[in-house]
Amino acid sequence: MLILAWLFYGLQICASAAVYSRGSGGHTTCQLRDDNPHPKQPGSRIPVPTLYSQRYSEQTFIGTHNSAAVRTPDNGWSISGNQYFNVSMQLRSGVRLLQAQGHLDPDGPDEIRLCHFNCALMDGGSLNEHLLAVKDFLETHRDEVVTLLFVNAVHGGLLTWIKAYYDTGLDLLSYSPPREKRGGAMLLDDWPTIDEMVATNKRAVTFLSSGADEDAAPYLLNEFDYMFETDFGIEAPDQYSCLPSRPRWPGSYIPPRLSLVNHFLYAKFLGFRYPNATYANTTNSAGFRVGELGEHAARCRSAYERRPNFLLVDFFNEGDVFDVDYGMNAF
Numbered sequence: 455m456l457i458l459a460w461l462f463y464g465l466q467i468c469a470s471a472a473v474y475s476r477g478s479g480g481h482t483t484c485q486l487r488d489d490n491p492h493p494k495q496p497g498s499r500i501p502v503p504t505l506y507s508q509r510y511s512e513q514t515f516i517g518t519h520n521s522a523a524v525r526t527p528d529n530g531w532s533i534s535g536n537q538y539f540n541v542s543m544q545l546r547s548g549v550r551l552l553q554a555q556g557h558l559d560p561d562g563p564d565e566i567r568l569c570h571f572n573c574a575l576m577d578g579g580s581l582n583e584h585l586l587a588v589k590d591f592l593e594t595h596r597d598e599v600v601t602l603l604f605v606n607a608v609h610g611g612l613l614t615w616i617k618a619y620y621d622t623g624l625d626l627l628s629y630s631p632p633r634e635k636r637g638g639a640m641l642l643d644d645w646p647t648i649d650e651m652v653a654t655n656k657r658a659v660t661f662l663s664s665g666a667d668e669d670a671a672p673y674l675l676n677e678f679d680y681m682f683e684t685d686f687g688i689e690a691p692d693q694y695s696c697l698p699s700r701p702r703w704p705g706s707y708i709p710p711r712l713s714l715v716n717h718f719l720y721a722k723f724l725g726f727r728y729p730n731a732t733y734a735n736t737t738n739s740a741g742f743r744v745g746e747l748g749e750h751a752a753r754c755r756s757a758y759e760r761r762p763n764f765l766l767v768d769f770f771n772e773g774d775v776f777d778v779d780y781g782m783n784a785f
């Protein structure tokens with residue numbers, strides 16, 4: 455397993471060099487460096503005041519895919535990273551959903567780490583650090599609501615999740631749906647308004663992709679009881695879909711549940727997928743051409759006959775994701 459991980463790691467290094475040294479000439483060896491990423495400074499979200507009196511389920515929020523997997527000069531701009539700025543910067547800029555994968559490091563202490571696919575490839579820090587960054591933001595921005603979405607790769611480890619929420623105190627700021635709305639009964643009109651969430655100070659909403667038990671922890675919600683997601687794993691700009699993919703529904707039925715629209719593009723090298731950074735400006739553009747976030751969001755809005763709730767992107771600082779956020783929310 456470890457050998458496989460390192461083999462994969464090595465291939466990623468080669469992929470990195472192959473992709474990023476193209477045109478610069480002379481590089482024949484593999485290296486772990488994207489020498490030329492030039493990440494743009496993040497823009498900022500423009501709040502729409504009238505939406506505070508509307509439901510959580512009536513708004514569009516920008517989300518970051520693999521929010522803790524950050525490319526920095528320190529990790530050689532690792533191509534396992536999906537973002538260029540850490541979660542504190544993401545939140546301060548206006549990202550309102552953070553997606554991440556929780557793993558138990560087999561060689562580490564008994565705590566959850568946020569790694570993409572495998573902790574040997576990219577270790578984005580501990581769950582506790584992540585939750586503390588969210589808590590810090592919520593405490594300094596008292597009318598904001600933040601959603602956390604975790605892929606749970608910790609099998610049978612619900613207690614480890616509960617411990618992290620308890621130790622950081624984020625459990626106290628977390629929203630729990632009414633008991634009778636569990637198990638798929640919570641529809642769009644059952645969600646509180648932002649004003650109500652602010653008044654009760656329950657401003658963190660957490661979903662686990664699997665392994666939730668709302669009797670044990672009523673604030674760790676079973677994602678697919680409340681939300682559907684569109685396809686991910688997109689490898690060409692004309693593949694973005696609006697149809698529910700997880701869970702699937704018959705035909706083109708759109709259930710009255712929260713929607714998460716996956717809008718990030720993969721590049722491929724020797725069969726391995728990694729985020730397509732070079733195209734991110736177009737992928738995250740507010741324009742209405744094929745492959746652009748603006749087009750995808752507008753298409754989903756018309757298919758759903760309401761705002762899509764979460765638009766999940768890589769490299770949120772590129773393009774103009776907050777223009778799309780404003781365009782969705784202001785009209």
Ligand SMILES: *[C@@H]1O[C@H](CO)[C@@H](O)[C@H](O)[C@H]1NC(C)=O
Nearest residue numbers: 538539540541542543583587
């Ligand atoms: C996050 O990034 C900002 C600037 O990009 C930096 O000032 C801050 O120290 C970072 N926070 C952490 C926890 O690394």
Ligand SMILES: *[C@@H]1O[C@H](CO)[C@@H](O)[C@H](O)[C@H]1NC(C)=O
Nearest residue numbers: 473690691721722730732733
């Ligand atoms: C990124 O996507 C664009 C558009 O599909 C494509 O032209 C480009 O080759 C991709 N980049 C990589 C490194 O695959």
Ligand SMILES: *[C@@H]1O[C@H](CO)[C@@H](O)[C@H](O)[C@H]1NC(C)=O
Nearest residue numbers: 735736738739740741746773
């Ligand atoms: C990014 O895309 C926009 C159009 O959506 C374009 O005007 C701009 O020049 C692009 N920026 C870069 C750095 O490619």
